[in-house]
Amino acid sequence: MILTALVDNSRLENRTDLTVERGLSLHVNTGGRQILFDAGSSKAFCDNAAALDIKIQDVDAAVISHRHHDHCNGVTHFLDRNSKAQVYFRECEEKDYCFKAFGFKSDVGIDKDLLVKAKRQLSFVNKTTEILPNVFLVTNLSSRYEQPKGNKYLYADSGQGFNPDTFDHELLMVIKESDGLIVFTGCAHNGVLNMVETAVELFPNTRIKAVVGGFHLVGLPLFNSIGGSKEDIEAIGKSLLTYPIDKLYTGHCTGMKAFGLLKNVLGEKLEHFPTGRSVVI
Template identity: 30%
Template sequence: MTGVDRVKLTMITDNYVDMLLPDLPNVTRTGLAHHFDPKTKCVTGENGIALHVEVSWGRYTYRALFDTGMSSEVLLHNMKILELESNSIDHIVLSHGHPDHYGGLLGLLESREAPVPVSVHPEAFAPRYLRLASGQVAPYFNYGLTKDSIGERGGLVVEHVEPLEIGPGLIATGPIPREVDFENAPTDLTAPNALLHIVNGKIQPDVVPDDQALVIEIGEDGIIILAGCSHAGIINTINYAKKITGRSRVVGVFGGFHLGFPGSPRVKTEKTIDALREANVEVIAPSHCTGMEAIMEIGRAFPDNFLLNVTGTAITLTAGTDPVPDLDAAAR
């Protein structure tokens, strides 16, 4: 089946804001003029991620939202500046049940005039805990994410544990097989900075089984992969996206690679870079939980394919064209 003709991805929310970044031929930013103009307001960064997805084929358009950032205040503020309407969103996908990915959901639903599907793995609603190396504990930090709270605000909860087509060329992967050895999640209850959750009344290591990605089929053979935090591993995610679509050309990978989490070994970043090179990814845009150090390393490793995808960045990818941003164009 042929994929969509055109994809526009807009980073509504990310950890970083940089008003000095220039536009590129297929990339627009909220730049310095917008930042200084007293008639406008600036986009705001926060520890979270929200990606607006607009796919087009022929004269038709479909819009999805992948994750909702940490807060509705920042999400709705940035959407207004970026001229994105909450009522125009056709489907919402949550990558997993952590608050930096679902935090803006309830406020977004309240801002809408009509119901909207919200696709999520059922494990996203399980009570979760975080224990830091200092001994500090964040108990039940995802208490705000419930089926009732979503439904009361017009969200139509769609629970799934298999790949789910949410729109034309758009596939929510469901749980991602963990096969790459260097991407295995820690399972030690006593480990510092441990993620924990409750299963059958017992506290267990939380390997985030609900982690999923959004895959976009573009053109005859391409896929674009959106990752929230890649708790399953970004390479596992790429491999699974290829498997469920039957496509091998990776036009782009966008989102969190989970290389910046406390305790993540440097060798994991090095092995990820090697695997990204082997996968021949055309546009590499790490953000959010990738961590600034790993983002810089990836940028140095892929100078011709790397995109710094901060808050307010929009990239348009068109079937049948070279997707790689012309990084030298801004200097001409």
């Protein structure tokens, strides 16, 4: 697998030509297929793809991890450039989503117009679904571990007022290659440990070559605070060490303070994955 970060909150120091935004978009090349995992919040991932010699029109499928704008609103630009690929969402009740903290409120939800822009290219899954050979989308996520503490600022409204978001709009992508799994978390609002546990339950006794995506360990993004205490973050790192994981590539909503705490626990297993970085897994 060749994995490339098309958009993240930061970029490689030597790639000042690339655009960054508070969002996530990854390009996956595996088994002769190309997959877009998340699409950021604008057309930045498209512009960066061109600069990285990746052709969006050649993507075979797009997967959206959840319905927050920084992962899905770029889909409208994907549809402008690719008329063949299905775009996969988790099926859920239509809701509005917001961030609330200290009297401040901000819309963080999907642009609902994109859901009607090209219906023939949109697919909605409500169970474990193999969308391409050995590419699985999973909606039934483990609840063995606590969800991230940063979730407390995120709310959803289905028409009867805002309540804490249950993240029933989030999915997990697992790709099974001949030598192991690659687990894609998006923002891991359900918890990175729960997502890893889900993959282990689905594919027992299988090596996890990599866990990729945001872990939502940030508290208040504007201040890059951590969600919870130093001990909470370190405990997550220690629990990750109990799983058969070779590498973890993260950025975006993990937050750099939490990244540093995890790095102290996970060492060389954990790597930052900024815009423009490409790795072979």
